Amino acid sequence: KHGSGNQYRACIRDSNQKDGEALFLQENMIREALTMRWFTLYLQPIYLANSPNLDAPELLGAEVLIRLEHPELGLIPPNDFIPAAEKTGQIIEIGNWVLEEAAVILCEWQKQGFSTRYLSVNASVVQFRDHGLLHQLESLLERYPINPTKLVIEVTENLMLDNEESLRYQLKEIRKLGVNLSLDDFGTGFSCLSYLHELPFGTLKIDRSFVMNVETNPRDKKLARVIVDMASSLGMQIVVEGIEQRGQAEIFQAMGVRAFQGYHFARPMPQKVFEARFSPAADT
């Protein structure tokens, strides 16, 4: 049977496999995962850290990171199936499911009194096709009594080159709904600074590739500072992701950055673990 997970795993490892065949196996796997409800959400905390309390940072929100929990293969990371899902168009169904789940989480947080906590959701450029994402968000806000400003949509910088007109229009309309927009992976692609002030991004996420060597490479540190200064002068919020060392956070703190995400603070964790840690049922 083509949908078998072992074949899928073998297949993506086999470089001799024809691309078409690999995609076919992945497509079946994803369809099975959608039907069998194997997708699951991990949440990674995003923290506010001021100099005095780097050790006791305050939770600002979380990024939603999808995984495929296969009964035989275990946890499959998004980089192993999102690219295929984008090629087949299945990312639209996956993305809509993620948004529904995110809305439910936000509702729950609001009920528990965590009204300032936000949830950041990754969106693929494919979801913007035919204004799909815009319509999905409109529908979501009609059906769930959530504060739209607590929902953040992360869009990858590289994708901004695609189908510009429609994308620009939708980003502006999404912003009009009150939903916030975050420019993800900043610094990895064709950093076209000109669109930063034209497009309604409230937040810029500085990519891990800038963070990795910021302690040792003066050039990376200079670039990081330029990005931070530019984003600040445009009035954007900055989140630095991929912080693995305390020293990395300290360098960005000295530049004025306050929001951090990374293994040093917390790894992505199953939604239930996150809730147990940050939304204790008792005494709310």
Ligand code: C2E
């Ligand atoms: P991303 O949006 O850049 O997400 C950050 C990735 O960095 C996550 O990998 C996260 O687990 C990882 N990360 C966080 N902190 C650290 C750190 O300190 N060190 C290191 N080495 N890594 C860190 P993950 O969860 O494997 O996700 C990979 C990518 O898959 C994401 O990159 C995003 O582009 C995509 N993705 C995840 N969930 C979704 C989704 O629901 N929809 C779409 N369209 N894409 C998603």
Ligand code: CA
């Ligand atoms: Ca992201």
Ligand code: CA
């Ligand atoms: Ca990112």
Ligand code: CA
């Ligand atoms: Ca990324």
